[in-house]
Amino acid sequence: MRIESDIILGKVKRLVSDGKADRVFAWKKGNFCYDTEPSLFTDNYVGFTYDDFCAANLCKFMINESKKDGKTLVLIKPCDSKGLALLEKEHRINRERIYALGVPCAGKIDMDKIRENGVKGVIGIEEEKENVSCNGDENLIIKTLYGDKIIPKKSVLYDKCLSCTDKEHVGCDEVFMPELSEDTYDGKKFEGVKKIENMPSDERFSFWRSQLSKCIRCNACRNVCPVCSCVKCIFDNDNSGIASKANSDDFEENLYHIIRAFHVCGRCVDCGECSRVCPEKIPLHLLNRKYIKDIKELYGYEKEPALLTFTKSDAEPSVIYERGEKNV
Amino acid sequence: MNRIGVFVCHCGSNIAAAVDVKQVAEALGREQNVVFSAEYQYMCSENGQKLIKNAVKENALTGIVVCSCSPRMHEATFRKTASEAGINPYMVEIANIREQCSWVHKDITAATSKAIILGRAAIAKVRFNEPLTVGESGVTKRALVIGGGIAGIQTALDIADAGYKVDIVEKKPTIGGKMAQLDKTFPTLDCAACILTPKMVEAARHENIKLYTYSEVEEVKGYVGNFSVKIRKKARYVRENLCSGCGACALKCPSRNSGNEFNTGLDKRGAIYIPFAQAIPNIPVIDAEHCIKFRTGKCGLCQMNCAAQAIDFSQKDEIIEEKYGAIVAATGFDIINLDKFGEYGYKTYPDVVTSLEFERIMNAAGPTKGHLERPSDGRQPKTLVFVQCVGSRDTSGRGKEYCSKICCMYTAKHAMLTREKYPDTDVYVFYIDVRAPGKNFDEFYRRAAEQYGVHYIKGMVGKIYDDGNGNLMVRGSDIIANEQLTIKADMVILAAAAKPDDSARSLGTMLTASMDTNDFFTEAHPKLRPVESPTAGVFLSGFCQGPKDIPETVAQAGAAAVKVIGLLSKDRLKSNPCVARSDSLICSGCSNCEKVCPFGAITYADARVNDGTGMETRRVAVVNEAVCHGCGACAAACPSGAMDLMGFTSKQIFAEVDAVCR
Numbered sequence: 010m011r012i013e014s015d016i017i018l019g020k021v022k023r024l025v026s027d028g029k030a031d032r033v034f035a036w037k038k039g040n041f042c043y044d045t046e047p048s049l050f051t052d053n054y055v056g057f058t059y060d061d062f063c064a065a066n067l068c069k070f071m072i073n074e075s076k077k078d079g080k081t082l083v084l085i086k087p088c089d090s091k092g093l094a095l096l097e098k099e100h101r102i103n104r105e106r107i108y109a110l111g112v113p114c115a116g117k118i119d120m121d122k123i124r125e126n127g128v129k130g131v132i133g134i135e136e137e138k139e140n141v142s143c144n145g146d147e148n149l150i151i152k153t154l155y156g157d158k159i160i161p162k163k164s165v166l167y168d169k170c171l172s173c174t175d176k177e178h179v180g181c182d183e184v185f186m187p188e189l190s191e192d193t194y195d196g197k198k199f200e201g202v203k204k205i206e207n208m209p210s211d212e213r214f215s216f217w218r219s220q221l222s223k224c225i226r227c228n229a230c231r232n233v234c235p236v237c238s239c240v241k242c243i244f245d246n247d248n249s250g251i252a253s254k255a256n257s258d259d260f261e262e263n264l265y266h267i268i269r270a271f272h273v274c275g276r277c278v279d280c281g282e283c284s285r286v287c288p289e290k291i292p293l294h295l296l297n298r299k300y301i302k303d304i305k306e307l308y309g310y311e312k313e314p315a316l317l318t319f320t321k322s323d324a325e326p327s328v329i330y331e332r333g334e335k336n337v
Numbered sequence: 338m339n340r341i342g343v344f345v346c347h348c349g350s351n352i353a354a355a356v357d358v359k360q361v362a363e364a365l366g367r368e369q370n371v372v373f374s375a376e377y378q379y380m381c382s383e384n385g386q387k388l389i390k391n392a393v394k395e396n397a398l399t400g401i402v403v404c405s406c407s408p409r410m411h412e413a414t415f416r417k418t419a420s421e422a423g424i425n426p427y428m429v430e431i432a433n434i435r436e437q438c439s440w441v442h443k444d445i446t447a448a449t450s451k452a453i454i455l456g457r458a459a460i461a462k463v464r465f466n467e468p469l470t471v472g473e474s475g476v477t478k479r480a481l482v483i484g485g486g487i488a489g490i491q492t493a494l495d496i497a498d499a500g501y502k503v504d505i506v507e508k509k510p511t512i513g514g515k516m517a518q519l520d521k522t523f524p525t526l527d528c529a530a531c532i533l534t535p536k537m538v539e540a541a542r543h544e545n546i547k548l549y550t551y552s553e554v555e556e557v558k559g560y561v562g563n564f565s566v567k568i569r570k571k572a573r574y575v576r577e578n579l580c581s582g583c584g585a586c587a588l589k590c591p592s593r594n595s596g597n598e599f600n601t602g603l604d605k606r607g608a609i610y611i612p613f614a615q616a617i618p619n620i621p622v623i624d625a626e627h628c629i630k631f632r633t634g635k636c637g638l639c640q641m642n643c644a645a646q647a648i649d650f651s652q653k654d655e656i657i658e659e660k661y662g663a664i665v666a667a668t669g670f671d672i673i674n675l676d677k678f679g680e681y682g683y684k685t686y687p688d689v690v691t692s693l694e695f696e697r698i699m700n701a702a703g704p705t706k707g708h709l710e711r712p713s714d715g716r717q718p719k720t721l722v723f724v725q726c727v728g729s730r731d732t733s734g735r736g737k738e739y740c741s742k743i744c745c746m747y748t749a750k751h752a753m754l755t756r757e758k759y760p761d762t763d764v765y766v767f768y769i770d771v772r773a774p775g776k777n778f779d780e781f782y783r784r785a786a787e788q789y790g791v792h793y794i795k796g797m798v799g800k801i802y803d804d805g806n807g808n809l810m811v812r813g814s815d816i817i818a819n820e821q822l823t824i825k826a827d828m829v830i831l832a833a834a835a836k837p838d839d840s841a842r843s844l845g846t847m848l849t850a851s852m853d854t855n856d857f858f859t860e861a862h863p864k865l866r867p868v869e870s871p872t873a874g875v876f877l878s879g880f881c882q883g884p885k886d887i888p889e890t891v892a893q894a895g896a897a898a899v900k901v902i903g904l905l906s907k908d909r910l911k912s913n914p915c916v917a918r919s920d921s922l923i924c925s926g927c928s929n930c931e932k933v934c935p936f937g938a939i940t941y942a943d944a945r946v947n948d949g950t951g952m953e954t955r956r957v958a959v960v961n962e963a964v965c966h967g968c969g970a971c972a973a974a975c976p977s978g979a980m981d982l983m984g985f986t987s988k989q990i991f992a993e994v995d996a997v998c999r
């Protein structure tokens with residue numbers, strides 16, 4: 010069964026009229042079917058949508074929303090729920106002022122991938138009716154100004170959806186119709202990281218240099234990241250010595266990302282938003298995922314905040330070095 | 338405007354032999370902001386310090402860089418010099434060109450350029466130094482000793498004799514610890530009770546000592562000089578102020594199936610009991626788990642027989658809150674559980690006992706009135722086998738890797754006492770090594786082996802089994818004779834490894850005192866500060882810090898007391914100003930810093946802040962400067978850079994790194 014926006018809206022309205030919340034944070038239709046945007050609904054639901062294009066993670070908006078009086082209902086996808094939980098753990102949101110409604114997710118569609126398939130003039134998306142397997146292998150019917158196109162769903166899902174290993178919500182007040190979530194994992198979560206690990210070090214260095222040098226320092230990656238939630242980011246703090254300023258050399262942008270990766274290390278919830286929003290298509294998630302992989306392999310931590318947890322049996326630097334070396 | 342003076346020390350030839358000090362002084366003299374640079378034979382000498390003071394006055398210096406030995410040696414000296422010259426002592430930076438340079442390099446050219454780089458880094462840092470002031474806090478003139486064994490008693494007596502108030506918290510109904518259970522003590526063989534009980538009585542009578550027996554520490558807050566502690570005084574169900582200690586209640590109690598802890602479970606006691614005749618306080622306690630009144634609501638015989646009407650079944654645990662200036666951990670030890678050592682048959686055969694049980698069997702106040710009788714049938718054993726290192730020096734993972742230290746000696750003691758009282762017995766001791774390195778210790782052991790004819794066999798016991806006729810067969814190896822042997826024994830005594838008390842770990846967490854992997858409390862320095870914990874104001878006494886016999890325990894207990902007295906004798910404590918501080922405008926209140934702080938120095942508060950975008954209430958980190966040790970862990974963990982360590986700010990460290998990499 011497809012997830013219908015109207016059913017979700019119906020649920021939202023019920024919750025609001027039951028007094029669970031005073032306003033709603035969700036997505037709104039844009040000019041085209043594919044440009045949905047995060048939006049706050051206070052007295053009507055004009056433009057409300059929850060569809061294949063609602064990829065944006067809304068949890069970070071809750072930092073400000075939860076400062077307001079009353080309660081905000083927010084729609085939370087499985088991947089977003091981890092960010093919300095972290096924001097709560099790090100005391101960045103006032104959880105009591107939020108009603109987190111978990112919504113099902115069958116994967117979100119990357120418009121760029123549709124375009125790469127040479128499809129233009131998209132006006133809507135439908136699922137092929139005959140195929141009701143709901144295992145993510147179905148085809149999509151792309152309605153365009155020039156007629157319908159059939160495309161396998163997995164070929165146009167966002168990368169972050171393809172590496173989404175579970176559709177389990179954490180820490181929501183209520184999860185609505187979880188049975189409608191679909192497995193979209195392609196089984197290759199660490200493939201990209203492994204590829205880079207296997208590069209000789211020069212090649213790896215130039216790979217990252219060329220990728221990171223594309224950065225235009227729009228800060229979108231940082232601004233969207235639910236983990237990058239500092240009141241004042243060190244890159245905005247003149248006193249830190251590393252605040253944004255005219256670059257003295259082209260390495261500085263590169264360092265921005267390396268410092269950011271260190272800051273989110275052990276905290277990153279792997280929501281993939283950073284890479285999704287980057288206008289330069291820099292695969293930023295690969296940096297964070299490398300940490301996730303190392304922390305898991307070298308220290309065995311998956312849930313604990315790695316940089317804040319110490320045990321006597323933690324691997325020694327020499328061991329890390331040795332194991333790290335094998336990958337050079 | 339920074340005006341920096343650089344002072345390069347020769348340290349006799351310690352530095353000058355490997356570093357061209359003239360060249361260092363010249364090169365550093367050319368650095369930006371440096372207005373004075375000189376070298377001298379011994380900067381730490383009177384004359385050297387004079388040179389610094391004059392330079393400060395003549396050149397209106399704002400910062401000082403001394404290129405010399407490690408700051409561990411003379412940082413305090415030069416800070417004092419600076420303050421005597423009229424500048425803030427924290428405007429001094431030391432470049433360590435001795436331990437980190439001249440002592441480790443031979444090539445003069447290379448060492449000289451390294452010394453210059455180290456000097457540059459210090460100059461770069463001192464540019465960002467800020468004057469810091471030493472804080473002060475008061476001292477509560479009362480000490481808390483946790484654990485009332487010989488260690489805790491001795492520490493408390495010494496503190497009390499010096500005129501300070503001290504409280505002992507003991508979890509058992511009586512003070513005395515393990516020593517109260519011992520029979521005679523090596524190496525002099527004086528009776529344990531004879532030397533311990535006078536001390537117990539003295540502790541109870543001392544006007545400066547207050548005993549909280551049958552009590553446990555529930556919560557510890559605060560910091561050196563100002564701890565605030567919650568003590569749970571467990572309900573005894575006997576009113577201490579009324580009880581005369583006559584013991585009539587204990588005699589009448591019909592419940593008789595609780596193992597008597599004091600006699601290591603070798604006999605039974607009533608549900609209401611006084612642990613032993615000389616117990617302090619001499620007040621019974623009701624073990625509610627075995628009390629018929631508590632279990633069925635009927636009985637109350639003790640109450641009926643108490644002339645003083647002291648029995649009170651409705652008594653509740655009491656929480657006492659008290660303030661202390663210093664805390665001493667003296668929680669002692671226990672012996673390990675032998676469940677994992679099935680080969681010795683401890684659980685299967687009643688005549689396989691631990692050494693502590695043997696102490697009770699040999700003790701005139703013990704379950705057998707001091708007659709050597711074996712538990713199974715009360716017969717006097719003729720052949721006794723002692724096994725040392727049961728679970729000590731164990732690499733199999735079942736026991737402890739360390740040496741329990743006391744077992745060689747007490748086994749020699751047991752063997753000797755047995756042979757003396759019962760010359761018709763055969764006594765064997767299996768050992769890996771005999772470790773007897775103490776005053777009169779080796780002589781003691783040799784006496785056992787040579788004069789008392791105890792058979793020492795170097796080797797391990799592999800198995801103890803029953804031959805079917807009620808005899809214990811001890812199979813072991815004799816590695817000197819290189820043979821396997823089996824001894825038919827009537828009784829086997831196992832020297833089970835000693836381990837810290839089970840409550841030590843949770844107490845350590847409460848005290849934020851560090852512990853090793855074996856749960857022994859760690860000392861601040863293994864050689865130079867053996868009775869202090871790294872946590873200021875927490876001291877260590879006795880077995881809880883590591884295996885010790887009584888003489889060592891008492892010596893350490895006295896040493897811990899001296900440290901406590903030293904602390905309590907101060908009216909104000911100076912605090913290190915190089916502590917962490919969080920910037921409330923930047924702090925996100927994420928709690929990362931709190932999680933890494935090893936001393937629990939960080940708490941959170943709601944602060945009203947205005948960072949230019951409007952007034953807001955935020956949860957921000959607050960460092961308790963008296964608790965902070967300045968380790969800097971929080972500053973490294975803070976993602977937003979809100980946390981910084983005074984005297985070692987990120988800015989200073991970046992400047993140093995930049996200077997080194999220049």
Ligand SMILES: Cc1cc2nc3c(=O)[nH]c(=O)nc-3n(C[C@H](O)[C@H](O)[C@H](O)COP(=O)(O)OP(=O)(O)OC[C@H]3O[C@@H](n4cnc5c(N)ncnc54)[C@H](O)[C@@H]3O)c2cc1C
Nearest residue numbers: 484486487488508514515522523668669670879880886887
């Ligand atoms: C079989 C045997 C024979 C021995 N023979 C000798 C000998 O002949 N000569 C010799 O010199 N040494 C001997 N020893 C060693 C001696 O027993 C110890 O050196 C000594 O008891 C150590 O004293 P302590 O006060 O540190 O510890 P303990 O005697 O263990 O006292 C610690 C006290 O702290 C209490 N406690 C523990 N945790 C807490 C808590 N959380 N809160 C409150 N109270 C707590 C305990 O109840 C106990 O009363 C022998 C040891 C054994 C096992």
Ligand code: SF4
Nearest residue numbers: 234277278280281283
């Ligand atoms: S770093 Fe990227 S993947 Fe990780 S939490 Fe932030 S936005 Fe998500």
Ligand code: SF4
Nearest residue numbers: 224225227228230287
């Ligand atoms: S979103 Fe992309 S371009 Fe923008 S700052 Fe991040 S990496 Fe750079």
Ligand code: SF4
Nearest residue numbers: 934965966968969971
């Ligand atoms: S410097 Fe160390 S002791 Fe001080 S608050 Fe930070 S982590 Fe705690």
Ligand code: SF4
Nearest residue numbers: 924925927928930975
């Ligand atoms: S880690 Fe930094 S931002 Fe987080 S609470 Fe501590 S000082 Fe504040």
